[in-house]
Amino acid sequence: MMPRTLACFGLALVVLVAALVLPDPPPAAPVTRGVLDLEGIREVEIQAGSAVVVVLRDDATPGFELPDPGQDVTQRRVGDRLVLSSPSSGYFDFRVQLPAGIRTLVVPGARITSTAKLEDLEVRTTAAIHWIGDAAELRVQDLRPAVAPRHAAAGLPEMDALAAAANDQDCLGECGKVVTIESGRIGRLEVDLRRGGLGINEPSQVGEARVRLGPKAWLALGPSRSLDHIHIQQEGTAAPDAAAGESTE
Known part of the structure; x- marks a missing residue:
């Protein structure tokens, strides 16, 4: 029993010395928190200087957090719409928790x-969206102009601006993605x-996709x-369903 007792005593001594020598952990950074009253609210608009974090759940109180x-x-x-405005411009600094019953974001x-x-x-978004979760129906609308601001600001006619934008060398990898559906059954x-x-x-986790x-x-x-469930329409072309239904008379 003596060796085991000595080992326990030595371990306790090490823990005591570490507690005395190591500095105390820094206190938790203060944050701003608030509760949201979403009674009757179906649409939430978030105004901030950069991308935000949104969590949709029904097992927690709706609210927000800022660092x-x-x-x-x-x-x-405004009616059934709530507008949240934050001065934060830090990337993902503004965190908002909402109920799953919200219909428009x-x-x-x-x-x-x-x-x-x-x-x-x-x-509806003006920048990048990263999605994780299940949904019976999910719609994502890009609110940005079709032409990059630098071309529009150049004073070119619309068609010339589109042509100039088409000649840009776009990133076709992760850096160029605006909408990412990472995971979840939709x-x-x-x-x-x-x-x-x-x-x-x-x-394969998406029942039907119309892009x-x-x-x-x-x-x-x-x-x-299989990609039969992925339907793609390019701007300026007729929708597949509409084209198929046109009369040939």
């Missing part, structure tokens, strides 16, 4: 995670993308045994 205790968030209700780019299966959600997916890339990492691509947009798909 800076000096910052404030303004809330404005307007964001300046976001990482969106759903812990519950959503029935129906429309996401019954019906609709994406309207003006420019940049759409990536669907697990096409509308602008002149500078492209699509990247993960491994799949």
